[in-house]
Structure formats: structure tokens, C-alpha cells
Amino acid sequence: MAGNNPNAKPMNLTLKVWRQRNRNSEGKIVEYQVKDISPEMSFLEMLDVLNEDLLLKGDEPVAFDHDCREGICGSCDLFINGRAHGPEKGTTTCQLHMRKFSDGDTITIEPWRANAFPVNRDLSVDRSAFDRIIQAGGYISVNTGGVPDGNEIPIPKNIADKAFEAATCISCGACVAACKNASAMLFVSAKISQLALLPQGQVERKTRVENMVAQMDKEGFGACTNIGQCAAECPVGISLENIALMNREFISAKATSDNLA
Amino acid sequence: MSWITKTFTSSIGRKVIVAITGLFLCTFLVVHLVGNLQLFKDDGGAAFNIYSHFMGTNPVIRTLEWVLVLGFGFHIYESYTLAARNRAARKVGYVDSRPSENSPWYSRSMALLGTLILIFLIVHMYNFFYRARFGDLDPDINNNDDLYTLVVTSFKQWWYVLLYVGAQIALCYHLIHGFRSGFQTLGLNHRKYTPIIRVIGYIFAIVVCAGFASMPLYFYFFK
Ligand code: HEM
Ligand code: SF4
Ligand code: FES
Numbered sequence: 287m288a289g290n291n292p293n294a295k296p297m298n299l300t301l302k303v304w305r306q307r308n309r310n311s312e313g314k315i316v317e318y319q320v321k322d323i324s325p326e327m328s329f330l331e332m333l334d335v336l337n338e339d340l341l342l343k344g345d346e347p348v349a350f351d352h353d354c355r356e357g358i359c360g361s362c363d364l365f366i367n368g369r370a371h372g373p374e375k376g377t378t379t380c381q382l383h384m385r386k387f388s389d390g391d392t393i394t395i396e397p398w399r400a401n402a403f404p405v406n407r408d409l410s411v412d413r414s415a416f417d418r419i420i421q422a423g424g425y426i427s428v429n430t431g432g433v434p435d436g437n438e439i440p441i442p443k444n445i446a447d448k449a450f451e452a453a454t455c456i457s458c459g460a461c462v463a464a465c466k467n468a469s470a471m472l473f474v475s476a477k478i479s480q481l482a483l484l485p486q487g488q489v490e491r492k493t494r495v496e497n498m499v500a501q502m503d504k505e506g507f508g509a510c511t512n513i514g515q516c517a518a519e520c521p522v523g524i525s526l527e528n529i530a531l532m533n534r535e536f537i538s539a540k541a542t543s544d545n546l547a
Numbered sequence: 548m549s550w551i552t553k554t555f556t557s558s559i560g561r562k563v564i565v566a567i568t569g570l571f572l573c574t575f576l577v578v579h580l581v582g583n584l585q586l587f588k589d590d591g592g593a594a595f596n597i598y599s600h601f602m603g604t605n606p607v608i609r610t611l612e613w614v615l616v617l618g619f620g621f622h623i624y625e626s627y628t629l630a631a632r633n634r635a636a637r638k639v640g641y642v643d644s645r646p647s648e649n650s651p652w653y654s655r656s657m658a659l660l661g662t663l664i665l666i667f668l669i670v671h672m673y674n675f676f677y678r679a680r681f682g683d684l685d686p687d688i689n690n691n692d693d694l695y696t697l698v699v700t701s702f703k704q705w706w707y708v709l710l711y712v713g714a715q716i717a718l719c720y721h722l723i724h725g726f727r728s729g730f731q732t733l734g735l736n737h738r739k740y741t742p743i744i745r746v747i748g749y750i751f752a753i754v755v756c757a758g759f760a761s762m763p764l765y766f767y768f769f770k
Contacts, residue, residue: 304642315642368645394643401638466646466655467633471558499559508636509558509629511657512728518649530736533559537734540554547550 296322297389301336303348304396306405309412313405315394325385329372330355330362332384333395349408355380357521360456363463364409365396370460370519378458378521398459400468402505413459415505416473422501423494424477426486439485452480454522461516461524467508472516474502475532476524482535492539499536558632561625566732568622569725573751575615580758587765592687592695600691603680623665630658653720654728660721667714674701702766715760722752 298321306313320336327335330352337347353361362379366372372382387393397405402415441449453476461472478495481487487494510529517526554560582602585595602608646655653660675698678684684692701707726748730736735744 302642365641368641368643369648373648396641396643399637399639399641401636464646464649466650468636469558469633499557500553503558506636507558508633509562510732511562511629511633511654512724512731513650513654515646515649526731527736527738530731530734532734533563533732534734536557536559537563540550540560545550547553 294325296324299323300392302394305408308407309404323384327384328380329382330380349410351410357381360458363398363411363459365463367394370464371521376521398463400462402507416457419498419501423497427489445483449480449483452476452528455524460519464515464519469510470502470507471510471529472524474498475528478532478535479528492543495535495539561629562732564621564625566729568618570729571618576755580755586762593689595695596687596691599694654724660717663717699766702763708763708767711763712760715756719752719756723749726751
């Protein structure tokens with residue numbers, strides 16, 4: 287168990303966890319007690335403790351998504367105490383630590399909620415809608431042949447920085463989960479900006495934004511009303527500037543592309 | 548579907564229509580407010596009635612009136628269509644949701660605020676516009692329809708004053724979010740100008756709504 291700080295007092299917590307057997311079954315909140323949780327544990331380690339307890343009792347462990355546990359893969363999609371990834375700003379669930387909570391707290395844990403993200407089981411959701419949006423246009427054409435020299439394509443520093451900022455999106459879906467409209471526009475705009483800003487992204491520039499926005503609509507995500515809940519909850523700080531850029535790209539693509547369909 | 552219908556039925560296409568009409572309605576508010584300031588002229592309503600006669604008969608204004616009707620029509624239709632779509636995008640909601648920790652309430656309540664404005668608009672249109680255009684108002688000293696007296700007597704009723712002031716509060720919050728939101732939707736976001744647009748939006752919302760609210764309050768309390 288993590289934690290060798292002698293001053294860190296272990297906590298006892300009440301967890302209210304969404305349990306659901308599969309996509310088609312009805313789910314409900316089930317209450318559990320966890321004991322001796324070190325404040326130095328991550329939120330996911332706390333859930334591991336819960337699952338060990340459940341296994342020992344012969345109960346089904348709680349299914350939840352996780353992979354890297356270091357804030358880079360974007361898997362750990364938990365809605366904690368009414369907030370995407372919990373109360374701490376700019377963190378994923380795996381980077382959230384139990385010291386943010388106190389002994390005796392009740393913590394409600396739910397899956398992301400959006401029609402486009404169906405619940406697979408318990409807290410685990412299907413975010414393949416994001417993959418389909420990327421497939422619709424989040425790629426670039428690359429010439430075959432030898433490896434190009436990186437310095438052959440000049441990119442001004444400020445543009446490279448903006449593209450890089452957009453590229454830090456980890457596709458976690460917190461923006462959708464936090465948004466009142468279940469809108470995916472922060473995610474989609476980050477992907478569109480990243481490629482629209484760079485010279486490599488120019489070939490598909492117009493078709494990309496047209497197709498990705500069309501796929502986003504088809505998946506059933508809501509439309510942005512510029513509330514900013516997404517940017518406030520985004521673990522990597524993707525900015526609303528990207529949504530404005532996407533709208534500009536969309537308007538100009540619709541006005542000037544060759545696509546009549 | 549042709550590319551045109553596809554564009555304007557897409558999520559961003561609809562948002563763009565809401566933004567263009569919303570910002571257009573903001574310019575209408577300025578004209579409407581400035582014109583109505585004639586109510587404060589202490590001449591028994593002569594100036595206000597000349598103004599309203601002009602607005603009711605000038606062919607340019609009468610044409611722009613239809614643009615305004617279309618502006619409202621599209622703004623309301625598209626914003627409700629989007630609101631319905633957005634509501635439907637999350638059929639199962641959260642048991643515990645704390646949006647106040649990441650956003651202001653009025654930004655999340657645009658459809659509700661808009662509905663309050665719409666209810667007000669219907670009452671307002673019936674009471675002043677309909678009766679000025681199609682009713683039979685008595686003539687004033689210049690032989691213009693005496694809309695002024697109708698306004699003054701309306702603003703002597705407390706529930707009317709309450710409705711008007713309440714609607715202005717709703718409009719104020721609608722505009723605090725809507726003004727900057729309209730620019731953002733149109734892609735006009737820039738590190739230099741967005742903070743300035745935000746401040747102008749606040750000032751615009753407060754000045755316009757306080758201006759409109761001052762009229763019923765003035766006649767109720769000081770006339
Ligand atoms: C004089 C009256 C009005 C003005 C000046 C006005 C202005 C605006 C503006 C500037 C926006 C932002 C546009 C955007 O970001 O896309 C907006 C959005 C909106 N308006 Fe209005 N509006 C008015 C009346 C109404 C009415 C009567 C309704 C509803 C019946 C309404 C419902 C909405 C909704 C739902 C939004 C979308 C919220 C958003 O996207 O941020 N508005 N309005
Ligand atoms: S924009 Fe932010 S919140 Fe949305 S998927 Fe990307 S990293 Fe997650
Ligand atoms: S588990 Fe990879 S970001 Fe949290």
C-alpha cells in the first residue's frame with residue numbers, strides 16, 4: 287500500500303458507486319465503506335482497495351477504466367462528487383490524490399454521462415465515438431519515400447506552440463462529461479486546430495473539418511453554447527480559442543470547399 | 548441534402564445563425580432604447596408620438612421591421628432546436644452534479660432566460676405594438692396617435708412595472724453571456740480582443756437593460 291509518511295492519517299470513507307451489469311441493464315448507486323485509506327494514495331489506488339475488499343467478500347469488483355495511471359492516456363473517466371475527474375483542477379482521476387478528501391467523507395462516483403458514451407459496465411464507458419471522429423478526418427497524408435528532414439518544413443515558433451498545446455489533448459472525454467450539452471467541441475476543436483495550424487495538415491484542411499464535425503453531430507454529441515465547463519474541467523487546459531478556430535475553419539471550409547455533398 | 552441545408556442544419560451552422568441573429572438583435576436594442584428616450588421629454592408626449600408615428604409609417608422602417616421579425620424568428624427557432632438537441636444528448640443524467648463549481652448559472656440558463664424574454668415580448672407586443680398599429684388610439688395635440696398616454700397609464704400598474712423590470716433583468720443576464728458568446732461562435736476569439744469584448748458585453752448588457760428598466764420605474768414612481 288502506498289504511503290510511508292507517518293503524519294498521513296488513514297481515512298475511512300463512504301463510497302456511492304454506480305453499478306451496472308452491462309449496456310442494456312438498469313444501473314443503480316450502491317454504497318460501500320472503505321477503511322484505512324492513506325491520503326497519499328491516488329484515487330484509483332483507493333478503488334483498488336475497494337475491489338480487493340469486494341473480491342475477498344466474493345462480490346463482483348467495480349469495473350473502471352484505467353491504463354497509464356500517470357495522466358497521459360486519458361482512460362480514467364470518472365465523475366467524482368459532481369465533477370469530471372473530481373474536485374482538483376487540471377488533473378485526471380489517476381493523478382487525483384486522496385489527500386483532497388477528509389476522513390468520514392462520502393464520495394459519489396459515476397461514469398461519464400452522454401448518449402454518445404454508453405456505459406459498458408459500472409464506471410467503464412465506451413468512448414469509441416471519439417475514435418470514429420478521428421477516423422473521419424484526424425489524419426494527414428504523408429508522401430512515401432525517404433524520411434523527410436525535420437528542418438525542411440519551417441514552422442514559426444508561436445504556431446508550433448499553439449499546435450502543440452492543442453496536441454496535448456489526451457482524448458479523455460472530460461469535456462463531454464462536464465458539459466451541460468454533452469458537447470464534444472473542445473475535443474474535436476483541439477484535433478482540428480492541431481492539424482490546421484501545421485503545414486502538414488493543409489492538404490485535408492477543408493475536408494477534415496467538414497467530415498469531423500459531421501461525424502461529431504452524427505454521434506449525437508450536443509452543440510456548444512460557450513459556457514466553458516469543458517475548458518474549466520480539461521485536465522490539460524485545452525483553451526476555448528480552439529473552438530473559435532474550429533468554427534472559423536468550418537465556416538470557411540463550407541463556403542469554399544469543392545464538396546457539394 | 549444539398550451542401551447548403553447540410554451547413555445550416557449542422558451544429559455549428561445553427562449556432563452561427565443564433566449568433567448572427569443574436570448580435571443583430573443587440574443592434575435593434577440600441578435603436579429601440581435611444582428612440583424610447585423621448586419618453587423622458589417633458590412635453591406631454593408630443594415628441595414620443597411624433598417618433599412613434601414615424602416608426603409606424605416610414606417605408607424604410609416598415610421594411611426593416613420584417614428583417615427584425617425574421618431575426619427574432621430565426622434566433623428563437625434555432626436556439627430552441629439546439630436546446631432540444633443538447634438536452635437529448637444526455638438521456639441519463641448524473642446523480643450528483645455540481646456545475647456551479649465550473650461555470651456561472653446564467654451561462655447555463657440561456658434557454659430559460661430566452662423563454663422569459665419571449666413571454667415578455669408577447670405581452671409587450673400585444674400591449675404597445677398591436678394597439679399602436681391596429682388599435683384605435685386617441686389623437687394627441689398634433690393629431691398623432693397618442694401612444695404616450697397608453698405607455699404612461701400602463702406604467703402606472705404595479706404588475707406591469709414588475710413584468711418589465713423582471714424581463715430586463717432576464718435580458719441583462721442573457722446578454723452578459725450572449726454578447727461574448729456570439730463573437731466566440733463566429734470564431735472571433737483573440738487573446739487581445741476577447742477580454743475587451745467581455746468587458747464591453749458587461750457594460751452593454753447593464754446600460755441597455757438599466758435604460759429600458761428606468762422607463763417603467765420613472766413613470767411609476769415620479770409621474
Ligand atoms: C432582444 C432579445 C434578444 C437578444 C438581443 C439576444 C441575444 C443573444 C445573443 C447575442 C446570443 C449569443 C449567440 C451565440 O453565442 O450563439 C444569444 C443566444 C441565445 N438566445 Fe438570445 N437574444 C434575445 C432573445 C432571445 C429569445 C426570445 C430567446 C428564446 C426564446 C433566446 C434564446 C437564446 C438561446 C437559447 C441562446 C443560445 C445560448 C448560447 O448559444 O449561448 N434569445 N442570444
Ligand atoms: S479537450 Fe481536454 S477534456 Fe476534452 S478530451 Fe481533450 S484533454 Fe480531455
Ligand atoms: S489512467 Fe491514463 S490518464 Fe489516468
